[in-house]
Amino acid sequence: MQLQTMAAEKLSPAAAPADAAIAIDDVTLRFVTPDGHMMTAIRDFTMTVARGEFACVVGPTGCGKSTTLNLVTGLLRPTTGNVRVMGNPVTEISRDIGFVFQADALFPWRSVIDNVAAGPLYRGTPKAQAYDRARDWIARVGLARFEKHYPHQLSGGMRKRVALAQTFINQPKILLMDEPFSALDMQTRTAMQDELLGLWSELKSSVVFVTHDLEEAVALADKVYVLTAGPGTVKSVYRIDLPRPRVMADIRYDPKFIEIAKVIWNDLREEVQLGQSRGLQTGH
Amino acid sequence: MTAISPASHQAARATSIVAAEARARARLRRRHALVIGLRLAILIVFLALWELGADHGVIDPFFFSSPSGIWEQIWSWVTEGTSQGPLWLQIYVTLEETFLGFAIGAVGGIAAGIILGRNKLLADVFSIYIKIANSVPRVVLGSVFIIALGLGMASKVALAVVMVFFVVFANAFQGVREADRAMIANAQILGASPYQITTTVIIPSAMSWILASLHVSFGFALVGAVVGEFLGAKQGMGLLISTAQGAFNANGVFAAMIILAVMALVVEFIITRFENYVVKWRPAPFNEQGT
Numbered sequence: 069m070q071l072q073t074m075a076a077e078k079l080s081p082a083a084a085p086a087d088a089a090i091a092i093d094d095v096t097l098r099f100v101t102p103d104g105h106m107m108t109a110i111r112d113f114t115m116t117v118a119r120g121e122f123a124c125v126v127g128p129t130g131c132g133k134s135t136t137l138n139l140v141t142g143l144l145r146p147t148t149g150n151v152r153v154m155g156n157p158v159t160e161i162s163r164d165i166g167f168v169f170q171a172d173a174l175f176p177w178r179s180v181i182d183n184v185a186a187g188p189l190y191r192g193t194p195k196a197q198a199y200d201r202a203r204d205w206i207a208r209v210g211l212a213r214f215e216k217h218y219p220h221q222l223s224g225g226m227r228k229r230v231a232l233a234q235t236f237i238n239q240p241k242i243l244l245m246d247e248p249f250s251a252l253d254m255q256t257r258t259a260m261q262d263e264l265l266g267l268w269s270e271l272k273s274s275v276v277f278v279t280h281d282l283e284e285a286v287a288l289a290d291k292v293y294v295l296t297a298g299p300g301t302v303k304s305v306y307r308i309d310l311p312r313p314r315v316m317a318d319i320r321y322d323p324k325f326i327e328i329a330k331v332i333w334n335d336l337r338e339e340v341q342l343g344q345s346r347g348l349q350t351g352h
Numbered sequence: 353m354t355a356i357s358p359a360s361h362q363a364a365r366a367t368s369i370v371a372a373e374a375r376a377r378a379r380l381r382r383r384h385a386l387v388i389g390l391r392l393a394i395l396i397v398f399l400a401l402w403e404l405g406a407d408h409g410v411i412d413p414f415f416f417s418s419p420s421g422i423w424e425q426i427w428s429w430v431t432e433g434t435s436q437g438p439l440w441l442q443i444y445v446t447l448e449e450t451f452l453g454f455a456i457g458a459v460g461g462i463a464a465g466i467i468l469g470r471n472k473l474l475a476d477v478f479s480i481y482i483k484i485a486n487s488v489p490r491v492v493l494g495s496v497f498i499i500a501l502g503l504g505m506a507s508k509v510a511l512a513v514v515m516v517f518f519v520v521f522a523n524a525f526q527g528v529r530e531a532d533r534a535m536i537a538n539a540q541i542l543g544a545s546p547y548q549i550t551t552t553v554i555i556p557s558a559m560s561w562i563l564a565s566l567h568v569s570f571g572f573a574l575v576g577a578v579v580g581e582f583l584g585a586k587q588g589m590g591l592l593i594s595t596a597q598g599a600f601n602a603n604g605v606f607a608a609m610i611i612l613a614v615m616a617l618v619v620e621f622i623i624t625r626f627e628n629y630v631v632k633w634r635p636a637p638f639n640e641q642g643t
Contacts, residue, residue: 141541143537143540161540161541163543165541166541167537167538167541169534169537169538170534171532171534172534173532173534173535173537173538174535174538175535175539175552175553175556176633176634177556177557177559177631177633178633179633186539186542186544186552187542187543190539190542190543190544190545190548190552191542191543218633220633220634234542235542238542238543
């Protein structure tokens, strides 16, 4: 068994245990495009995330990575198959969910503290209490001096910190992240990844982290899902047995990390090439 | 591998930076003074040429008036009053009509824009009627309003309302439609109800569109009020112009025009102040030269 010595154990998809945080079971999603054609976004997609587990989804551009997240929020409904969150079928946006977007989704007309307090205020927490908690979370992401600033006065990395605080203040049991750090420079991204792992280890949320960056996925995750070029389905699943706590700046020089990344890259490469040649054909 | 550290001349560098900053500030001040000086010079040359032309028969003051003639007219209106009563009353009447029309039209336009912007079905159904209504030359409606509402204030206000409504509506609608999808999804997942999304995401993000339309539409409200008075009224700046026109009094027409322009500028200034207050979260524009 060569695979087991490599710390990247290839798993076979199995039926979801009843207590899984997220269970996507054999889901196909089709939708009708504005010009009347049927598009399949993902097909026969199965994914399970245990409580407290950190799962990453990697795949070529346009393979439906973000679609999987929207199935969990309930913003998209599966055509066939079913999605369960904390054991319950998804009917509306669950209060247990937090979502960090790729794009800047902060409210530019609100100061940092008003942005962070938004979640509790929407959910009916009394104002004083909401702002107390917001102050606490802003301090935790290291922005205590910037409470009164507006987003346009902050750097990209600082805005992401605000976005993390805004999401974590609701103490989500399930955290969905859609390429959250892809717009940041390398150094800031590394810092943000450490920040994320720190917050995650305190909160013990179950995470689905979508990225096109394989190294980011291996560095962060307990489990990596490799998707095929669209319509996306799970090509393979790897368990990453690197010890925690992990330090992002160092882990990429760890020989074990490099070995795992190589194995998964071999798997991912042909999908990326397929995705790109298709993109060229359709002119994207 | 050896780390190389640059040699430091920090003290010398600090003084040269202070000097450079002082030079840059002085340059900015000089430029500002130059812009204002040139603006004044253009105004003076323009007025002087106009006056001289009128004096020497190049420009016929009977048709095109002259700066001194206009000034005399304004002065006599201020000190002796106009043929229809004190000047202040005329200004007051026109402003009142303008503001009422502006307020009603703007509130209606914003409300309609947000409701249709948030509801796809209503938008699809009503868009055709709004397009039709918008293509009617609205000044013509002035005649209808005068017939229906009489020579009083109501007909002018109604005309100002229709002038303002469509501009504000179109902008509010567009602003609602342009609201960032990620931002709306973010609010939804953070726990916002549809009503909270409208008040805390949609309206603030449409606000810069709406404010931009308020600048333009105040001018339209003024046009609506003045044209309404022109078509038939007992008071107001529009009537003053139409009386002067009837008496071939070019000075009167120009004088009333200048008073209207000053009114519009003052209100424009107030709206800009209000806008800066409301959208103070926006990054400052990079080159605000000399305003």
